[in-house]
Amino acid sequence: MTLLVRRSELALPACNDHMFAKALSCGADLVFLDLEDATPESLKESAREKAITALTEMDWGRTVPAIRINGLDTKWCHDDIIEVVTRAREKLHTIVVPKACTARDVWWVDLLLTQLEDKLGLTRRIRLEVLIEEVEGLANAEEIAVASDRIDAIIFGVGDFSLSQGARVDTNFEPLGDYPGDFWHYARNKTLVAARIAGVLAIDAPYPDYGNVEGYERDAHRASLLGYTGKWAIHPAQVPIANRVYSPTAAEIALAQRNIAAYREAEANGRGAVGVDGVLVDAAHIKMAQATLARAAAIDPDLLRGDTVSAGR
Numbered sequence: 001m002t003l004l005v006r007r008s009e010l011a012l013p014a015c016n017d018h019m020f021a022k023a024l025s026c027g028a029d030l031v032f033l034d035l036e037d038a039t040p041e042s043l044k045e046s047a048r049e050k051a052i053t054a055l056t057e058m059d060w061g062r063t064v065p066a067i068r069i070n071g072l073d074t075k076w077c078h079d080d081i082i083e084v085v086t087r088a089r090e091k092l093h094t095i096v097v098p099k100a101c102t103a104r105d106v107w108w109v110d111l112l113l114t115q116l117e118d119k120l121g122l123t124r125r126i127r128l129e130v131l132i133e134e135v136e137g138l139a140n141a142e143e144i145a146v147a148s149d150r151i152d153a154i155i156f157g158v159g160d161f162s163l164s165q166g167a168r169v170d171t172n173f174e175p176l177g178d179y180p181g182d183f184w185h186y187a188r189n190k191t192l193v194a195a196r197i198a199g200v201l202a203i204d205a206p207y208p209d210y211g212n213v214e215g216y217e218r219d220a221h222r223a224s225l226l227g228y229t230g231k232w233a234i235h236p237a238q239v240p241i242a243n244r245v246y247s248p249t250a251a252e253i254a255l256a257q258r259n260i261a262a263y264r265e266a267e268a269n270g271r272g273a274v275g276v277d278g279v280l281v282d283a284a285h286i287k288m289a290q291a292t293l294a295r296a297a298a299i300d301p302d303l304l305r306g307d308t309v310s311a312g313r
Contacts (some may be wrong), residue, residue, distance in 0.1 A: 003298035004065075004152055005029050006201050006230040007246035008239045009129075013038035014047035014067070020054050024063055026236035027243060032066035032096050035080050044076045048083055055088040066094035066129070072105055081109065085126065086115045094127045094152065099160060103147035110148040123138040125150060129203070132191045133157025134164045141194035154195040155232070156188055158205035172209040182222060190229050202226045210235035220245040226266075229295075248296045253303060255288035 010028040012019060014035050022033050033051040035044065042264075055065055067196055084092055097109055106128065108300035113126050128150040132141050138161070145154050159174045168176045171284040173181045182188065188204070195202035204223035207216045216238050220231045224245055231242045248256075259281045273282040296303040 001104050004201055005298050006153055007299070008233050008242035009066075009155075009203055009230060010233045010236065010239055011038060011068075011206065014051040014054075015039045015043040015202075017050045017054065020050075020053075020058060022236060024058060024060055026239045028063055028233065028236075028239045029230065029243070030064040030066055030094065031060075032068050033095070035076070036068050036070045036098050044070065045079075048080060052084055052087050055084070055091045059139035065091060066096055067092065068098060069094035069109075071099050072097075072108065073099075078112075081112055082116070085113065085122075086120065089120060090122060090124050092126060094129055096129045096131065096239055098131045098157070099134055099137065100130045100132065100144050101134050101295045102140050103143040106130055106144055106147035106151070110150055113150070119226070127152045129153040129155055131155045131157040132187075132194070132286075133160040135161070136164075138187055138190055141190055142197055144229060145194040145200065151198065151200050153203050153230075154191055154198070155200035155203040155266075156191040156205045158184055160185075161187060172207065172212075173205070180300075188223060188228075191225060196227070202227060204231040206234045207238065208234060210238060213237065214239060217241050217245060231258040248292050248303065249301050251264045252292055253296050256292040257304075259285055259289045260293075 006029050007032045008028045009032065010023055010026065012023045012031055012032050014033040015038075016283070033054060035047055035051060039047040041277050050125075051067055055067075067080070069080040081095070095105060095109065100106055101222050109128065116122070117125060128148060129152055130144060132138055132144065132154060133156075137144060141154070145151065161184075162169050162173050167173075169183075170176055171183075189196055192202045204220065208220050209215055220242055223231060228246075230246050233239050233242055262276045263281055266272065273280055275281070293304065
């Protein structure tokens with residue numbers, strides 16, 4: 001089965017149609033037209049129309065087309081799903097579900113989509129990505145992550161989570177004072193563990209200070225070390241950084257290939273674990289190496305031949 005690639009997920013206000021063309025050409029793995037937080041209440045319905053037009057009339061190329069619906073507790077959510085799915089049909093690939101607090105929230109969206117797909121005769125099931133951005137959602141993250149087989153990814157949403165937790169942070173969600181280590185480590189790690197239990201991707205939070213490219217890369221790298229497979233972007237300039245950070249490096253690919261070759265040679269000679277460059281390599285290391293190579297192949301097979309140009313797209 002082909003691995004999903006979601007290194008970069010670009011948020012785009014659905015009301016700002018003058019931004020659509022640039023967003024779809026910046027190389028993001030997924031772009032979601034945001035009907036929720038990035039769209040003012042007075043523009044909710046007109047933004048929905050713009051999103052439908054973009055989904056049905058624009059060339060999305062290799063970018064996955066998605067929307068973020070309004071929260072389940074709002075008056076716009078139901079129509080977001082009904083209208084966009086009915087009119088965009090298979091042109092819509094993914095729905096991002098905000099502020100999931102319980103598994104039942106995901107179940108409701110799944111059930112409504114099932115009814116729509118049957119009614120409309122759709123041939124492909126619409127996928128879901130689910131945001132953990134409330135303290136209740138974090139407490140129930142494991143149940144949320146396994147609530148539907150439509151789910152492709154669990155996302156840590158630091159913005160609303162800051163509010164839900166009552167954290168004293170700035171507009172970049174950094175603590176307003178000295179704090180040892182990663183301020184959001186617990187929430188990040190619990191969200192990641194929930195995603196891994198469900199066997200889905202884990203996507204890291206946005207970084208609002210889009211002019212600080214070094215800060216975005218640092219944030220992305222830290223999350224990638226934990227095991228996150230991608231990160232939100234709120235500006236096209238952040239996309240190539242995420243694509244690079246969440247792609248295996250040439251050194252990682254070379255080491256994986258070297259470890260597998262050495263292990264297979266040892267296996268053929270009747271041995272198990274083997275030393276490579278003075279480091280033990282056993283079956284666990286081979287699984288890690290295979291995962292690295294599978295991810296590289298899913299991003300671009302040329303990466304396995306030493307061509308890393310595409311990792312930045």
